[in-house]
Amino acid sequence: MPDLLLELFSEEIPARMQAKAADDLRRMVTDKLVAEGLVYEGAKAFATPRRLALTVHGIPARQPDLKTERRGPKIGAPDAAVQGFLKATGLKSLDEAKIQRDPKGDFYIGLIEKPGRDAIEVLAEILPVIIRTFPWPKSMRWGARSGKPGSLNWVRPLHAITATFGLETEEPDVVKFEVDGVAAGQTTYGHRFMAPDAIQVRRFEDYEAKLLAAKVVLDPERRKDAILTDAKQLAFAQGFELVEDQPLLDEVAGLVEWPVVLMGSFEPDFLATPAEVIRATIRNNQKCFVVRDPKTGKLANKFILVANIEATDGGATIIAGNERVIRARLSDAKFFYETDLKTKLEDRLPKFEQIVFHEKLGTQAERIERIKHLAGLIAPRVGADVVRVERAANLAKADLLTEVVGEFPEVQGLMGKYYALAQGEDASVAAACEEHYKPQGPGDRVPTDPVSVSVALADKLDTLIGFWAINEKPTGSKDPYALRRAALGVIRLIVENKLRLDLYVPAIFQSLFFADRTISAFEKDVAKKAASLDFVEPGLAEKLAERAREIARSDRVLEGGFDHYHALIQDLLAFFADRLKVQLREQGARHDLVDGVFALGGQDDLLMIVRRVEALGKFLESDDGKNLLAGTKRASNILSIEEKKDKRTFDGAPDAALYGLAEEKALAKAIGEVKTEASAAVAKEDFAAAMSAMAKLRPPVDAFFDKVRVNDDDAKVRENRLKLLNEIRSATRAVADFSKIQD
Amino acid sequence: MDASLPAHMRPERSFQGFILALQRFWAEQGCVILQPYDMEMGAGTFHPATTLRALGPNPWNAAYVQPSRRPKDGRYGENPNRMQHYYQFQVIMKPSPPNLQELYLKSLAAIGIDSAVHDIRFVEDDWESPTLGAWGLGWECWCDGMEVSQFTYFQQVAGFECAPVAGELTYGLERLAMYVQGVDRVYDLNFNGREGDAKVTYGDVFLQAEQEYSRHNFEVADTTMLFEQFKMAEAACKKYLDAGWREGGNKKQHLMALPAYDQCIKASHVFNLLDARGVISVTERQSYILRVRELAKACGEAWIHTEAGGAA
Numbered sequence A: 001m002p003d004l005l006l007e008l009f010s011e012e013i014p015a016r017m018q019a020k021a022a023d024d025l026r027r028m029v030t031d032k033l034v035a036e037g038l039v040y041e042g043a044k045a046f047a048t049p050r051r052l053a054l055t056v057h058g059i060p061a062r063q064p065d066l067k068t069e070r071r072g073p074k075i076g077a078p079d080a081a082v083q084g085f086l087k088a089t090g091l092k093s094l095d096e097a098k099i100q101r102d103p104k105g106d107f108y109i110g111l112i113e114k115p116g117r118d119a120i121e122v123l124a125e126i127l128p129v130i131i132r133t134f135p136w137p138k139s140m141r142w143g144a145r146s147g148k149p150g151s152l153n154w155v156r157p158l159h160a161i162t163a164t165f166g167l168e169t170e171e172p173d174v175v176k177f178e179v180d181g182v183a184a185g186q187t188t189y190g191h192r193f194m195a196p197d198a199i200q201v202r203r204f205e206d207y208e209a210k211l212l213a214a215k216v217v218l219d220p221e222r223r224k225d226a227i228l229t230d231a232k233q234l235a236f237a238q239g240f241e242l243v244e245d246q247p248l249l250d251e252v253a254g255l256v257e258w259p260v261v262l263m264g265s266f267e268p269d270f271l272a273t274p275a276e277v278i279r280a281t282i283r284n285n286q287k288c289f290v291v292r293d294p295k296t297g298k299l300a301n302k303f304i305l306v307a308n309i310e311a312t313d314g315g316a317t318i319i320a321g322n323e324r325v326i327r328a329r330l331s332d333a334k335f336f337y338e339t340d341l342k343t344k345l346e347d348r349l350p351k352f353e354q355i356v357f358h359e360k361l362g363t364q365a366e367r368i369e370r371i372k373h374l375a376g377l378i379a380p381r382v383g384a385d386v387v388r389v390e391r392a393a394n395l396a397k398a399d400l401l402t403e404v405v406g407e408f409p410e411v412q413g414l415m416g417k418y419y420a421l422a423q424g425e426d427a428s429v430a431a432a433c434e435e436h437y438k439p440q441g442p443g444d445r446v447p448t449d450p451v452s453v454s455v456a457l458a459d460k461l462d463t464l465i466g467f468w469a470i471n472e473k474p475t476g477s478k479d480p481y482a483l484r485r486a487a488l489g490v491i492r493l494i495v496e497n498k499l500r501l502d503l504y505v506p507a508i509f510q511s512l513f514f515a516d517r518t519i520s521a522f523e524k525d526v527a528k529k530a531a532s533l534d535f536v537e538p539g540l541a542e543k544l545a546e547r548a549r550e551i552a553r554s555d556r557v558l559e560g561g562f563d564h565y566h567a568l569i570q571d572l573l574a575f576f577a578d579r580l581k582v583q584l585r586e587q588g589a590r591h592d593l594v595d596g597v598f599a600l601g602g603q604d605d606l607l608m609i610v611r612r613v614e615a616l617g618k619f620l621e622s623d624d625g626k627n628l629l630a631g632t633k634r635a636s637n638i639l640s641i642e643e644k645k646d647k648r649t650f651d652g653a654p655d656a657a658l659y660g661l662a663e664e665k666a667l668a669k670a671i672g673e674v675k676t677e678a679s680a681a682v683a684k685e686d687f688a689a690a691m692s693a694m695a696k697l698r699p700p701v702d703a704f705f706d707k708v709r710v711n712d713d714d715a716k717v718r719e720n721r722l723k724l725l726n727e728i729r730s731a732t733r734a735v736a737d738f739s740k741i742q743d
Numbered sequence B: 001m002d003a004s005l006p007a008h009m010r011p012e013r014s015f016q017g018f019i020l021a022l023q024r025f026w027a028e029q030g031c032v033i034l035q036p037y038d039m040e041m042g043a044g045t046f047h048p049a050t051t052l053r054a055l056g057p058n059p060w061n062a063a064y065v066q067p068s069r070r071p072k073d074g075r076y077g078e079n080p081n082r083m084q085h086y087y088q089f090q091v092i093m094k095p096s097p098p099n100l101q102e103l104y105l106k107s108l109a110a111i112g113i114d115s116a117v118h119d120i121r122f123v124e125d126d127w128e129s130p131t132l133g134a135w136g137l138g139w140e141c142w143c144d145g146m147e148v149s150q151f152t153y154f155q156q157v158a159g160f161e162c163a164p165v166a167g168e169l170t171y172g173l174e175r176l177a178m179y180v181q182g183v184d185r186v187y188d189l190n191f192n193g194r195e196g197d198a199k200v201t202y203g204d205v206f207l208q209a210e211q212e213y214s215r216h217n218f219e220v221a222d223t224t225m226l227f228e229q230f231k232m233a234e235a236a237c238k239k240y241l242d243a244g245w246r247e248g249g250n251k252k253q254h255l256m257a258l259p260a261y262d263q264c265i266k267a268s269h270v271f272n273l274l275d276a277r278g279v280i281s282v283t284e285r286q287s288y289i290l291r292v293r294e295l296a297k298a299c300g301e302a303w304i305h306t307e308a309g310g311a312a
Helices: A015-035 A079-089 A118-131 A202-213 A219-236 A245-252 A268-274 A277-283 A315-339 A345-354 A366-384 A384-396 A403-407 A414-422 A427-436 A452-467 A482-498 A504-515 A520-528 A529-538 A540-553 A562-586 A591-597 A606-620 A623-646 A662-683 A687-695 A698-707 A717-734 B015-028 B100-110 B174-183 B200-218 B222-242 B255-274 B282-303
Strands: A002-008 A042-047 A051-057 A066-074 A099-101 A107-116 A158-166 A182-185 A187-189 A198-200 A261-266 A289-292 A299-307 A356-358 B032-034 B059-068 B085-094 B122-124 B127-129 B132-142 B145-156 B167-172 B243-246 B251-254
Touching: A002 A015, A002 A118, A002 A187, A015 A042, A015 A118, A015 A219, A015 A245, A042 A219, A042 A315, A051 B059, A051 B243, A066 A079, A099 A187, A099 A717, A107 B251, A118 A158, A158 A182, A158 A187, A158 A202, A187 A384, A187 B222, A202 A277, A202 A299, A202 A540, A219 A299, A219 B222, A245 B085, A261 A315, A268 A277, A268 A299, A268 A315, A268 B255, A277 A289, A277 A315, A289 A414, A299 A315, A299 A482, A315 A403, A315 A414, A315 B100, A315 B145, A345 A366, A366 A452, A366 A606, A384 A427, A403 B100, A414 B243, A427 A452, A452 A504, A452 A562, A482 A562, A482 A606, A482 B059, A504 A562, A504 B255, A529 A540, A562 A591, A562 A606, A562 B282, A591 A606, A606 A687, A623 A687, A623 A698, A623 A717, A687 B282, B015 B032, B015 B085, B015 B100, B085 B200, B100 B122, B100 B145, B100 B167, B132 B243, B145 B174, B167 B174, B222 B243, B222 B282, B255 B282
Parallel strands: B032 B059
Antiparallel strands: A002 A051, A002 A158, A042 A051, A066 A107, A099 A107, A187 A198, A261 A299, A289 A299, B059 B085, B085 B167, B122 B132, B127 B132, B132 B145, B145 B167, B243 B251
């Protein structure tokens, strides 16, 4: 079967767009072929800086013929209907129609035969449409034709189209079409500098080979392989090791048609600048690789560049030119670094008063103050030194105002650490300057130093609480402030460091920063709720009221009552629960177990949630666990039926005097014991022990259901037995809500 | 490169020879060779020969040197390649010819950059000027890893679609000349191509100016006056625009687009000076840029109602 070769030859396509464009071209052409009934055998697409190419092989030479039946009017229908039917089916007269019997009468049936067209004709129709509707992220107009409406949009000016179709054994035909004055043909061009002449091509095999002869490596994977192999060898030959960098490799392979790998060097003096800065300079600005000494792991004063030509002087001029630019860039970087070292981090802080963090969330200076406050609240809860934590929170953002970070945003934090160490800060404080941004994503390292942990938590929580306060929560796929990532960061910091942290208290304090109306309602509210708040933490009500008065004195004001803030934090905690669920599920935990634990309510201690889920999972794998679950479910089912029937609940302690059967008494006794034992275990956070206590319920529960009829004729006995069932349910709630768990 | 040139006129020896070689090359491509516009501006794109001429259907091919003033980039003459005043060489061709890339590469050959030994690359760089309400797609052109030119296909200028599209080339003259002459410090460029006592360097011509203007731009420029000048230029621009409209037959015409646009250029430069003095806050900055853009858009609107702007 015949093959298609398509090439779209243009001015330089941005490197970052090439891979997707090749893929889009393959997908669009093959989808359209299949939709036209042309099922092909295989397809592959390629991109270089100047061309997109596609080969599709094994396309049938013709579309299959299509036969369809069309139901027409009833026999004896008015003439207008008959004429319409003849016109739609293309029949000359009703004699050519079949008649079909139907309970509703006899109908004419027209058989429409649509003969398949030659594939090359179909291609000539679909290819220009695909070119005109190609989904470039950004496209443009050019040249004289752009003066008229409807001119072609392409990523950069399109100069030539090659489109051939035919069998391997024959001379292929050109697919005849034209797009905006560019007619498809068989002519392409080689390397811009080394072989710029026109090349006549027939089909993919000679196309690829002729391009190679004309110094164009068509396949980006081959270019990448060549670059990587040559770069490694070049480094190795001089006793170095290439610092591999996949995104850079992808980009560089998209900048050349004929990769030539060369090595240059720079003055060793520059190595006094931090390695990350050198690498960022060489990589971002010059798109070159760096190399290191394999023994020490330290950067060497060499770089690897990828040129697009085999220069007649062996590359000497190219190396010298790149060395000059890299030298200039490194002197800039060195100058920036040395300039930065002259200003202490804390001396940069006043500038933050001018920089808006978010229109509704104040300046960076205010944000730093908030982070400091929150980090200070968290510090004692995670065993960190408050003085160090506050110092770190104060300095952690200062490097954003340094020259180096201004130039290379990706080294933010890291530079903070260097500058903090240089000005003699405590090692933990310096580490926190870098680590408070972590973890950035699911694969990123979680800091463990308590100072870093405190600031990292405060940084993320302040962001979350702030955006919650202004009601900018993530919705669906929209999460412009990366709040889900921040929440996951909080979860990982807590769980992976095994921290006991009730988030509620620090969070409620922090939420007051985002207040803006009168405080009296708030104070009254807090006073009213003093008892329950003090239960959360002794003296909490008074501390909150004091904080509210402080805020009022600083001329900001509190909006709404305490409930406003309480609801906000509850909502945020529910968001954490949600993210934790997602996280636990991704790690393979059963989602129903997670739901069972969350259904208990008031779960703001993320570590305890994780431990409960783990213990519950183990317990339910045992026979005791499975049977107890079955028993509890049975109790719950009976209860919910009877509750519905009586329109009441069966809360409250059962009356021991009403127990008639030994099994009832045994169950009541067991429940009493298990409750005590399980609560004690839960209080000690020994969930495994709580589960083994639960296991003791299994025999009496089984025996109860075996021997006792719940719906006794005596209404009082029935009520008492239902209360006993309710006790089973409430006893198991010490560990989870079993009704959420699936069998 | 022209082998018959005397040594002191060769582009690799002489900054002025370098400029003359570029002018000659583009003159041969049919461009009118203009002289710099007689106003202070941040880039060659501001020249009405680019901004305004890019609009409308009439063909236009021009090349010129434009001194570019970037008050914030002043370094008191202490930085080897950053200055508050430097030269851009600007080429504009409308509609963009199909072989513009080839022409550009030939122009590099004309100033001594041989593509057989140099690695020349077109690296994605989309251009946008918020103050001009303009954008285009193109590349920064690299020579051995150094950015030497900007290459842009204008898509929109002053808020109007370019129809047809113009191709614009901007060469950073000092940087290219430094590369060709092989010097690392701009002030060491040989300006006149002579040697010994007859040699004049770029530093001889401009170093003192860089020092003086850096002082002026950062320390002394009279901000009260500048704020006033901004307002005056803005008001004058609007006034000239209003005064220029005429009903000619059944068509609207404009008779003063160019004088109005001068005031837009003025406002833009005054804003740059105020910015260098550090008296414009982050939020105000945006609103100043918007104000200049509004002027540029109104001037573009006026221009397309002039004869050269295509309103026959």
